[in-house]
Amino acid sequence: MPTLAESVVSILEPLVGPMVADTCVRATALSLGKSADDLLADDMPALESNVKRLLGPIAPRQTIDSIIAEMEGSIR
Amino acid sequence: MTTGAFSRRTWAVLVFGLAAAVIVQMLVASGVGGESTAVAISDIGGILVIGMAAVVTIRTALAFGTGEPLRAQWLAIGVGIAVYVLGDIVWAYTEVVRGLDPPFPGLPDIFYVAMYVFLGWGIISAALAYKGLVRMKVPLISSAVITIASAAAIYVVLVKDIILDPSVAFLEKALTVFYPAGDTLLLLAPAVFIVLVVSQLGRGALGVPWRFVVAGVAVLAVADAVYQWLEWQGAYSTGHIIDLGWMIGYVLLAVGASVMRDLILPAPRG
Numbered sequence: 360m361p362t363l364a365e366s367v368v369s370i371l372e373p374l375v376g377p378m379v380a381d382t383c384v385r386a387t388a389l390s391l392g393k394s395a396d397d398l399l400a401d402d403m404p405a406l407e408s409n410v411k412r413l414l415g416p417i418a419p420r421q422t423i424d425s426i427i428a429e430m431e432g433s434i435r
Numbered sequence: 436m437t438t439g440a441f442s443r444r445t446w447a448v449l450v451f452g453l454a455a456a457v458i459v460q461m462l463v464a465s466g467v468g469g470e471s472t473a474v475a476i477s478d479i480g481g482i483l484v485i486g487m488a489a490v491v492t493i494r495t496a497l498a499f500g501t502g503e504p505l506r507a508q509w510l511a512i513g514v515g516i517a518v519y520v521l522g523d524i525v526w527a528y529t530e531v532v533r534g535l536d537p538p539f540p541g542l543p544d545i546f547y548v549a550m551y552v553f554l555g556w557g558i559i560s561a562a563l564a565y566k567g568l569v570r571m572k573v574p575l576i577s578s579a580v581i582t583i584a585s586a587a588a589i590y591v592v593l594v595k596d597i598i599l600d601p602s603v604a605f606l607e608k609a610l611t612v613f614y615p616a617g618d619t620l621l622l623l624a625p626a627v628f629i630v631l632v633v634s635q636l637g638r639g640a641l642g643v644p645w646r647f648v649v650a651g652v653a654v655l656a657v658a659d660a661v662y663q664w665l666e667w668q669g670a671y672s673t674g675h676i677i678d679l680g681w682m683i684g685y686v687l688l689a690v691g692a693s694v695m696r697d698l699i700l701p702a703p704r705g
Contacts (some may be wrong), residue, residue: 376642378635406437418505419698
C-alpha cells in the first residue's frame with residue numbers, strides 16, 4: 360500500500376510534474392520536522408495548506424480544490 | 436485527475452485560428468478584387484483573427500475567480516492583444532476608409548507600444564508566480580544570456596544601420612529601435628524565462644499553456660524584426676507574407692490561454 364506521501368505525489372504529478380509534486384510534500388514534511396515517508400493522515404491539514412499556498416499563484420483555484428478533495432479521498 | 440487532452444474549444448481555436456490566418460493571406464496573395472480590396476481583406480482579416488485571439492484570452496482570464504493570480508496574468512495578456520487590435524483598427528481606418536498610407540510613426544504605434552507593457556507584465560508575473568516551487572536562478576541567468584545575445588544580433592543586423600542612417604527622423608529611429616528592443620527585452624526575455632521555469636515541471640500539465648505562449652511570442656518577435664527591416668528598405672506593404680506571422684503569433688497566445696482554461700477541473704462535490 361502506498362504511503363501518504365506517495366499518494367499525494369501521484370495526485371499532484373499530472374499537474375505539476377514529479378519534481379514540484381515531491382517539493383510540495385517534502386516542504387510540508389520538513390515544516391513538521393518529519394521525513395516525507397513519515398507523514399500520516401493526521402498531517403493532512405498541513406499538507407493541504409501547503410499545497411494551497413504553493414499552487415495558489417500558478418493553478419486554477421477550482422483545480423486546487425479538486426486536488427485537495429482527491430487527497431482527502433486517498434486517506435479514506 | 437485528467438489533464439492530458441485539449442478540449443474541443445482549444446482545438447477549435449488552434450485549427451480555426453490558423454486556418455483563418457492562412458485564408459486571409461491566400462486571399463490577399465491572390466489579388467482578388469484588385470489592390471484596394473486585397474488591402475481591405477488583409478487589414479480587416481487581421482483584425483478579425485487577432486481580435487478572436489484577444490476575446491479567447493480575456494474570456495479565459497475571466498473564467499478564473501476574482502482575486503486569483505491567474506486571472507490577473509491572463510487578463511494582462513488578453514488586454515495586451517486587445518490594444519494591439521485597437522492599433523490595427525486605427526491602421527485599417529486610415530488605410531481602407533480614408534485611403535491613406537498609415538504614417539510611421541503614427542497613432543497605431545501608441546497601441547502597439549502599449550501592447551508590450553501589458554503582454555510583458557502578464558508573462559513576467561506568471562513566471563515569478565513559480566518562485567518557491569522551482570529553481571529561478573538558472574532560468575534567470577539563461578534568459579539574460581539569450582536576451583543579450585539576441586539584442587546584440589538585432590543591433591548588428593538591424594538597429595545599427597538604422598541609427599546611423601541620417602535620412603531617418605528621430606521619432607522614427609526611436610520606434611524602429613523600440614520594437615525589436617521591446618520584442619527582445621519585454622517579450623522574448625520573459626518568454627524564455629517562463630519556458631525555462633515551467634520546463635522544471637516536466638510533463639506537468641501546467642507547463643503546456645506557457646509553451647504555446649512562448650511559441651507565439653517567438654513568432655511575433657521574428658515577424659516584428661523582419662517587418663522593421665522591410666520597412667527600412669521600403670519593401671513592406673500591407674498584405675506582405677510577414678502579416679501572417681502576427682496573426683499566427685497571437686493565435687498561439689490564445690491557444691495557450693485556452694489550454695490553461697482546460698486545466699480548470701470541476702468543483703468537488705459535497
